[in-house]
Amino acid sequence: MISMKNVSKIYVPDKPPALSEVDCEIAQGEFVFIVGHSGSGKSTFIRLLLRELLPTSGQITVANQDVIHMKNAKIPFLRRNIGCVFQDFKLLPNKTSYENVAYALEVIGKSRHVIATQVPEVLRLVGLEEKTDSYPDELSGGEQQRVSIARAFVNRPPLLLADEPTGNLDPATSLGIMSLLNRINKTGTTVLVATHDREMVDSMRKRVIALENGKIIRDQSRGVYGYGD
Amino acid sequence: MISMKNVSKIYVPDKPPALSEVDCEIAQGEFVFIVGHSGSGKSTFIRLLLRELLPTSGQITVANQDVIHMKNAKIPFLRRNIGCVFQDFKLLPNKTSYENVAYALEVIGKSRHVIATQVPEVLRLVGLEEKTDSYPDELSGGEQQRVSIARAFVNRPPLLLADEPTGNLDPATSLGIMSLLNRINKTGTTVLVATHDREMVDSMRKRVIALENGKIIRDQSRGVYGYGD
Amino acid sequence: MAINPGYFIRETISSFRRNWVMSLVAVSIIYISLLLVGAFFLTSSVLNTIVSSFEAKVSVQVFVKDGAVPADVEALQANIQKIPNVKSIAYVTKDQALARFKERTKNSPQLVEQLRGNPLPASVEVALVDPRQVQTVVNAIVKDPLLAKVVKNPANPTQSDIRYGQNVVDNLFKATGVIRIFAAAFLILLLLVSLVLIGNTIRLAIFARRREIGIMRLVGASNWFIRTPFLLEGVLQSLVGSILAILTLLAAQAVIVPWLQDNLKFLPVTIAGATFAQLAGLLVLSGVLIGLLGSGTAVRRYLKV
């Protein structure tokens, strides 16, 4: 599903790279945690897969497509196969929760009818059935995060990227979201979660990729959060 | 320091209130956690103290000042005595980390000299000495959060409000921030932290106010996160 | 992939509503710029009518000697009538000429008193289609062999027998030419300026929404899917602005033109319906075009993500 070969990302020349010489393979259907200190390159890793950024060097393949040499016009098609929960949510401010989630379906040309059945269901799954008509600035931090999660998987993408999807959620809600991700993974979706949630990582026992200063320092299947502190 | 009497906040009429009939007193020098599920009213609680919002009913006193009937021109003076870490950071996008932190000092008319000594020190305390000249969109989520933290206490305010200050931070960095808050509290500052971080709350054993659906359901000194899940 | 045609219309309208501050500012700037262009367009069209009426007063007079054979004069008239650019001709008899002279010199009655008989010549007055071509017409008349039989001084007819106000005409056309050039230049300047203004406003409005465009890209929207509502919104804003401008101009014109006609009875102040239609077309078209172009180019900048 995902393959990175010798990938480096340098934002500012002469500064330490955000990612350096990262190699990794993630097979279809895997569930992977990415962990690491603040600033270790987790978001950069995810943004590279989404082709929000281009790497400074190296090769990236997602779903058998060369992400780096992709033509501009093909990028939207790549992204439609990737659901992404952004660390800063990236909700459209002039759209309600419902419309934000619906947008991911409108983009792929789904009919109004399909949208009208799927969106409320997904919003219910993340516990926002009462906030469908609220605009992002009328939602609490955690509620915004859940809208972002709902939008990411509403169109059942084969690859789900989540950048700290539970950073603004209480443990109970987090657990709900994680088990949702787990269920989604069980249906064959590849799931990649960048997280700080030690409890979660330790309890789920999935593959863990640990970053430090942009380097992969550990890649364990059935790993734990680590970092003895 | 803080007193709330029968405070309710209704954002949208006919919808359940975000806060309802909240009564609480927080003495000077206390360290208080506010916990609760996503959407239970923690941010609303903090925004009321900062007079970002007015309550629908009830009385609020902060540092012996009636926050509700305060004249518009006096609000800035109230806020200069309150450091606040916002859940969405609220950094000025056109200013570097340094300038964002310095702004809180410029606002109270500190000289350039004072600013030039205090700001780098505070940035070092939150571990951002290398990011002083980065703009917010060149920072990772956790780094932005730490700039927000640095700005909140750079002018040593008598009251520090923090809305999920470690939501984007890894456990190690979180611990650093929490012990920083603890040290600040030891110097006499009243600290109020809304958080989901169970580990933190359970290990620090401070006063805990638990909210649910806008009501205070628990107020323990030396409490734990609770919510058996 | 199925397409939702209704989607774009709903999207455009809701965006227009939800970004109403921006929409309002954009519409008002479009309105104001087009109003200005329109006002100047109409003013210069009135000016043009007036200037043309002055030019239309340019005519050629051929003085006929007293002994000329009437048949020759009539034949000459027939020939002149055939010259291209001649609109009409009129024969002024000696009596008519004397009457005109008396009217013109009524403050020097001694002059008229002194006259024995009628020393004034009859003349043929030639009106022109395009007064600027007066010299060509004069040349054609001079070439006519009949002219020699009719005028007094056939060797050099333009000396005294053909009059068309040579020097006045030259100055008049220089002046009207400059007026026309100035009006046209100012109109073009105004049009360019308003296009730049409208383009910039739309660009500013889209700049303020650049983050949104980035987000749309990131959730897999294709460029045309993102662009279409912005384009439609730009067109909608331009349409509203230009229609408001046209309505305002219609109303203003209904007040100002009669006032002018009242105050300038001696000048032809009118705005042709065709001129107005032309203007309306110009405004709507340039508005819509710039709406499309402005939002198109502005959006493109932020589609790079």
Next chain:
Amino acid sequence: MAINPGYFIRETISSFRRNWVMSLVAVSIIYISLLLVGAFFLTSSVLNTIVSSFEAKVSVQVFVKDGAVPADVEALQANIQKIPNVKSIAYVTKDQALARFKERTKNSPQLVEQLRGNPLPASVEVALVDPRQVQTVVNAIVKDPLLAKVVKNPANPTQSDIRYGQNVVDNLFKATGVIRIFAAAFLILLLLVSLVLIGNTIRLAIFARRREIGIMRLVGASNWFIRTPFLLEGVLQSLVGSILAILTLLAAQAVIVPWLQDNLKFLPVTIAGATFAQLAGLLVLSGVLIGLLGSGTAVRRYLKV
């Protein structure tokens, strides 16, 4: 509380740089609107000079009868000279009058040939300070008791002995009046329009930064502390825009005025230095004012947090 005076200057300049898209658009809109106002101001000032030169041609002619006593004529001239609004007077002898007549009627030589002696009267020509007051001057002349001794038909002198082109003058002044009203109205419209445009642009730029203003409030900045850099930025943008506009106008004027003088030798085309200074003042002042007002009112809206 200590105040950091340098802070605001640094803040303004860095904001100007970091929000350069907005700054650029704002400056360009200010530039363009003021350019338009300025161009029209200069055009209408030239127009005014030309119109005034036509008006200056209005004069009063008093025809003197052949037998008038020279002393009376001189006394009358002295009296007329004293009438308010009279600029100068000139005496036209009978010979001069005949020479002018011959020049005017050179295409009807028969007329002049017929004249025995000199039937044309001498006249006193009166130039006016304000030609629009011609009627008052004429009335004053008519009231002068000496007039009866000098003219031929003292019972009704304005019939034939005093000429000032009554009807022509009326039309001329109506036309020049309308031209002036139109030019002034258009100038005011342009000025208003550009103020609205500039105000709106600044408002849009600040609207795009409303979140920033809210954040500033939340970290304890007082209103004037937030507002000052925005005001200074608005003033800076307006200054840059208006100075650019003035420079462009200076350059354009240096090219266009000579061209006009070349093409319209018979018309007085000049722009006084004072006019230009006045214009420069107007542009800078209105630019800065609207910069202040625009950003002031726009910022206020978002200071409510």
